[in-house]
Amino acid sequence: MMEQDIERVLFSEEQIRHRVAELAAEINRDYAGKEPMPLSVLRGSFIFMADLTRGIDLRCTVDFLSVSSYGKGTTSTGQVQITKDLSEDVSGRDIIVVEDILDSGNTLSYLMQLLQARNPSSIRLCTLLDKPSRRVKPVTADYMGFSIPDYFVVGYGLDYAEKYRNLPYIGVLKPSVYE
Ligand code: IMP
Ligand code: MG
Numbered sequence: 001m002m003e004q005d006i007e008r009v010l011f012s013e014e015q016i017r018h019r020v021a022e023l024a025a026e027i028n029r030d031y032a033g034k035e036p037m038p039l040s041v042l043r044g045s046f047i048f049m050a051d052l053t054r055g056i057d058l059r060c061t062v063d064f065l066s067v068s069s070y071g072k073g074t075t076s077t078g079q080v081q082i083t084k085d086l087s088e089d090v091s092g093r094d095i096i097v098v099e100d101i102l103d104s105g106n107t108l109s110y111l112m113q114l115l116q117a118r119n120p121s122s123i124r125l126c127t128l129l130d131k132p133s134r135r136v137k138p139v140t141a142d143y144m145g146f147s148i149p150d151y152f153v154v155g156y157g158l159d160y161a162e163k164y165r166n167l168p169y170i171g172v173l174k175p176s177v178y179e
Contacts, residue, residue, distance in 0.1 A: 002164060007173065010151070010169075010172055013168050027056055035094065037061050037063065039064070040098045041065060041066075041111065044158050044165075047156050048098065048128045063088045065086050066083040100128055100129065100157050102129070124142040125140075125142050126141065127141045127144055130147045131148055133149065133150050151172045152175075153171065155171050156168065
């Protein structure tokens with residue numbers, strides 16, 4: 001049923017599984033001997049977070065926060081708000097912000113500054129997807145799954161109007177769905 005709204009599959013379950021395991025391996029190497037703190041930006045990163053953290057073979061603490069989303073449109077407004085804050089203190093911690101997609105960079109430039117002000121020992125960004133052609137703010141990811149052109153994609157946590165998050169793969173949404 002959901003499939004009818006998908007133009008084509010961009011990354012299959014298998015491709016995602018393989019790439020997420022590679023990202024976790026990079027994190028395992030970079031944080032050897034440390035206790036990283038992955039922070040999931042809800043709701044888009046919840047599935048990526050679950051798979052990524054299961055590949056992390058280090059003691060770690062996880063936490064979650066929510067920022068205001070797009071509503072029903074497909075482009076960012078530049079207005080960002082924290083709607084659910086972290087539960088834990090990040091000062092002195094090695095935090096890794098886990099996002100679904102880096103698009104204009106509006107959300108993450110705001111969020112990275114806000115978290116930096118809480119004095120973590122280090123802060124890095126891990127995003128599953130990156131749309132570099134859409135960047136407005138100068139944000140770069142330390143860990144990046146796949147770089148993609150300017151398509152609107154859904155699945156594996158990513159939504160359109162809060163739907164399609166549960167698709168197990170990442171697909172391009174048919175423009176007729178949002179036009
Ligand atoms: P930015 O502030 O423009 O970088 O937007 C980041 C947020 O926009 C992401 O966390 C997503 O929630 C959303 N977003 C951007 N592009 C897409 C897309 O292609 N599909 C679904 N959500 C997207
Ligand atoms: Mg999001």
